[in-house]
Amino acid sequence: MTDATATPQAAPATSLVAADARTQKRNRAERRFRAYGMAAILTGLFFLVVLVSSILYNGVGAFQQSFVNVPVYLDPAKLDKNGTGDIEEIKKVSTFGYAPLIQDGLLSEVQKSGIETPLTKSKDMKNLLSASAAAEVRDYVVANPEQIGETVEFRLLASSRVDGYLKGRVKREDVADDKNISVEQLDLTDQLRDAGIVSKGFNLSFITGADASESRPEQAGIGVSMLGSFFMMLVVLVLSLPIGVAASIYLEEFAPQNRFTDLIEVNISNLAAVPSIVFGILGLAVFIQFAHLPQSAPLVGGLVLTLMTLPTIIISTRASLKAVPPSIRDAALGVGASKMQSIFHHVLPLAMPGILTGTIIGLAQALGETAPLLLIGMVGYIASNYPDGFASGFLDPNSAMPAQIYEWAKRADPAYYERAWGGIIILLVFLLTMNAIAIILRRRFERRW
Amino acid sequence: MSRFTLSTSALAILAVSATAAAARDNVQVAGSSTVLPYASIVAEAFGENFDFPTPVVESGGSSAGLKRFCEGVGENTIDVANSSRKIREKEIKACAEAGVTDIIEVRIGYDGIVFASQKTGPEFTTFTQADLFNALSPKVVIDGKLVDNPYQKWSDFNADLPDVEIATFIPGTKHGTREVFEEKVLVQGCEDTGAYELLKAEAEGEDDKAKGKAAHKACYNVRTDGKSVDIDGDYTETLARLDSNSNGVGVFGLAFYENNTDKLKVATMADVAPSTETIASGEYPVSRPLYFYVKKAHIGVIPGLKEYAEFFVSDEIAGPDGPLSDYGLVSDPELAATQTLVADEATMGEGM
Numbered sequence: 001m002t003d004a005t006a007t008p009q010a011a012p013a014t015s016l017v018a019a020d021a022r023t024q025k026r027n028r029a030e031r032r033f034r035a036y037g038m039a040a041i042l043t044g045l046f047f048l049v050v051l052v053s054s055i056l057y058n059g060v061g062a063f064q065q066s067f068v069n070v071p072v073y074l075d076p077a078k079l080d081k082n083g084t085g086d087i088e089e090i091k092k093v094s095t096f097g098y099a100p101l102i103q104d105g106l107l108s109e110v111q112k113s114g115i116e117t118p119l120t121k122s123k124d125m126k127n128l129l130s131a132s133a134a135a136e137v138r139d140y141v142v143a144n145p146e147q148i149g150e151t152v153e154f155r156l157l158a159s160s161r162v163d164g165y166l167k168g169r170v171k172r173e174d175v176a177d178d179k180n181i182s183v184e185q186l187d188l189t190d191q192l193r194d195a196g197i198v199s200k201g202f203n204l205s206f207i208t209g210a211d212a213s214e215s216r217p218e219q220a221g222i223g224v225s226m227l228g229s230f231f232m233m234l235v236v237l238v239l240s241l242p243i244g245v246a247a248s249i250y251l252e253e254f255a256p257q258n259r260f261t262d263l264i265e266v267n268i269s270n271l272a273a274v275p276s277i278v279f280g281i282l283g284l285a286v287f288i289q290f291a292h293l294p295q296s297a298p299l300v301g302g303l304v305l306t307l308m309t310l311p312t313i314i315i316s317t318r319a320s321l322k323a324v325p326p327s328i329r330d331a332a333l334g335v336g337a338s339k340m341q342s343i344f345h346h347v348l349p350l351a352m353p354g355i356l357t358g359t360i361i362g363l364a365q366a367l368g369e370t371a372p373l374l375l376i377g378m379v380g381y382i383a384s385n386y387p388d389g390f391a392s393g394f395l396d397p398n399s400a401m402p403a404q405i406y407e408w409a410k411r412a413d414p415a416y417y418e419r420a421w422g423g424i425i426i427l428l429v430f431l432l433t434m435n436a437i438a439i440i441l442r443r444r445f446e447r448r449w
Numbered sequence: 450m451s452r453f454t455l456s457t458s459a460l461a462i463l464a465v466s467a468t469a470a471a472a473r474d475n476v477q478v479a480g481s482s483t484v485l486p487y488a489s490i491v492a493e494a495f496g497e498n499f500d501f502p503t504p505v506v507e508s509g510g511s512s513a514g515l516k517r518f519c520e521g522v523g524e525n526t527i528d529v530a531n532s533s534r535k536i537r538e539k540e541i542k543a544c545a546e547a548g549v550t551d552i553i554e555v556r557i558g559y560d561g562i563v564f565a566s567q568k569t570g571p572e573f574t575t576f577t578q579a580d581l582f583n584a585l586s587p588k589v590v591i592d593g594k595l596v597d598n599p600y601q602k603w604s605d606f607n608a609d610l611p612d613v614e615i616a617t618f619i620p621g622t623k624h625g626t627r628e629v630f631e632e633k634v635l636v637q638g639c640e641d642t643g644a645y646e647l648l649k650a651e652a653e654g655e656d657d658k659a660k661g662k663a664a665h666k667a668c669y670n671v672r673t674d675g676k677s678v679d680i681d682g683d684y685t686e687t688l689a690r691l692d693s694n695s696n697g698v699g700v701f702g703l704a705f706y707e708n709n710t711d712k713l714k715v716a717t718m719a720d721v722a723p724s725t726e727t728i729a730s731g732e733y734p735v736s737r738p739l740y741f742y743v744k745k746a747h748i749g750v751i752p753g754l755k756e757y758a759e760f761f762v763s764d765e766i767a768g769p770d771g772p773l774s775d776y777g778l779v780s781d782p783e784l785a786a787t788q789t790l791v792a793d794e795a796t797m798g799e800g801m
Binding site for chain 1: 708
């Protein structure tokens with residue numbers, strides 16, 4: 001930018017080639033300012049990188065899970081004592097009856113593959129396997145009772161400690177006081193991995209599965225609360241889009257300009273800035289205590305988030321209606337269209353990309369919101385049941401993704417900490433997708449005048 | 450267009466609320482966040498082993514759970530309240546007023562409360578109640594007189610303790626754990642150091658009993674100069690505070706400690722190490738019973754309720770080798786009595 005010194009008003013005494021002191025000073029100021037801006041951007045980028053890398057570093061583990069391949073002999077003497085094959089008789093054997101069979105199976109597999117270990121009792125195998133293993137085998141037997149008496153190969157979840165060890169989260173030197181795993185069991189884990197009996201794989205059930213109790217973090221998934229979030233977003237979309245658009249069309253196109261409409265406008269802008277927890281208290285008082293809607297239900301969550309999203313949608317809709325040039329309206333009215341026709345046939349379609357962008361951004365904001373859910377009982381709830389239908393999806397107690405992440409972060413077992421970060425990754429993917437859709441819509445359909 | 454979507458959305462809401470009155474087929478549980486992990490372990494195993502749906506378990510605290518429990522009888526009220534303390538007279542009364550008269554009280558076992566510090570931190574390995582009282586109380590006894598607590602370091606009052614600044618993280622007053630901490634640690638320490646007698650002499654009251662009560666209450670006080678921090682969140686928050694303060698001592702549940710032995714080391718209390726064995730035998734002094742309460746009127750109405758209660762206290766779940774014990778619950782030596790109590794549906798008052 002040094003040629004900027006060649007100003008037409010340059011005093012005759014100064015050279016055109018060398019800048020004078022004043023110009024140099026101004027140029028220095030400009031360079032300094034650019035450096036500040038660059039520094040600001042670099043700081044922002046640095047924090048972004050730190051944030052993203054720490055999320056990925058902590059959370060990627062949740063998408064991997066260790067499995068143990070165990071051939072289980074389904075002992076008829078234990079599972080079907082009378083040999084009747086009656087399904088009701090078989091169902092009477094609880095998961096506590098299955099656990100020893102699986103442990104025996106793993107032990108014989110260990111001995112067969114020639115691994116030398118001081119652990120020779122089948123009870124020693126208990127800590128290697130997830131508590132969910134027995135339920136998995138029992139479900140299989142109840143579904144296929146004819147398999148009793150056979151040896152069936154199962155791919156079962158490893159316990160969270162074994163999983164953590166293979167991922168490097170559980171360290172050998174830390175387990176001295178841990179009653180959930182011993183050093184010998186970790187040694188055995190290493191040998192089992194070398195023998196191919198224990199292996200890591202992609203953890204689909206983390207994305208689709210239900211939440212689990214605190215004793216088996218390896219089984220927990222975010223699927224059910226994802227459905228909870230989905231039903232909440234459905235309520236938000238179905239309510240806030242029509243109400244928000246109708247309100248903004250009326251305010252923008254039809255409402256007279258007077259004190260009353262001014263007051264409404266000011267209030268809408270203020271509502272957009274109200275902290276979300278306030279909406280939670282409102283929801284608790286109005287929807288649960290007054291209207292007696294069920295607690296922890298996505299319907300109530302959706303209603304509360306609708307209240308929160310409405311101002312965002314109204315403001316962005318009004319902005320995009322305002323951006324449609326008056327000539328469009330005038331032209332429509334000029335060829336004889338009624339006011340309503342001019343709006344619905346011409347103005348609204350042109351404003352649609354802006355409205356949709358605002359709606360999607362409002363929804364994305366609502367999706368990540370935890371504070372209002374805290375008060376209506378969606379936090380602290382174990383989302384272990386899939387809703388069994390459309391109506392129950394709205395009304396049965398459920399959690400939501402951010403609430404589930406918060407819940408996991410609170411739990412005692414460190415394996416849940418990893419799940420919480422994994423949940424954050426999934427939530428971020430959702431938010432990024434929604435924002436990307438908003439950007440694409442704007443790019444493709446927005447018209448500039 | 451917007452009129453159309455408006456009316457359809459209104460229709461959808463109507464249709465949804467119409468199905469709200471449908472009958473309930475699952476057990477609903479709410480209450481203590483301390484009992485929540487145990488209840489969710491049981492609920493999960495219950496769903497796996499029975500044809501009934503998995504019970505719905507919510508937390509929210511003992512008091513909140515009992516309040517919802519006492520709202521009345523009927524499908525829109527909860528069936529079971531988990532509690533980390535015994536139900537209070539006031540709550541029984543509130544229950545009776547709402548029509549909940551037959552309550553079955555089930556004790557599931559004991560929960561130990563432990564004092565732990567950073568694994569690599571100073572050697573906090575033995576505490577007595579008196580040590581903690583001296584560290585935490587605003588008034589302590591020095592040379593037979595009650596004075597404002599001058600202690601800045603643990604070694605100031607007990608040369609065996611590390612020479613580091615006092616920093617403790619104790620549960621906030623909304624926690625049930627705090628109550629146990631006050632009763633079993635502070636009051637005991639108060640008596641051991643002789644502060645109780647001095648406080649009683651100072652206390653105002655009509656007779657000896659009232660004075661004793663006031664002194665008892667004064668023993669609960671905790672210094673407010675920043676040496677002791679109330680944690681209103683859960684144990685994860687306490688753990689985070691300890692992570693950033695190597696001299697800190699925190700209060701945890703036994704189950705939480707046992708899941709985080711890689712970061713924490715535990716201290717003995719009055720020379721007894723906390724473990725499920727010492728708590729079950731009563732040697733370890735800081736423990737409390739955990740309960741759940743069942744509405745008798747709902748048995749037979751809500752499918753699976755009695756089966757859930759029986760399953761909860763069965764030997765394979767709550768026994769010394771069961772999953773609850775694995776997680777950190779101290780099994781109740783009188784479990785068999787509890788099992789008959791549940792089987793007979795003995796309500797409070799008649800069965801106890």
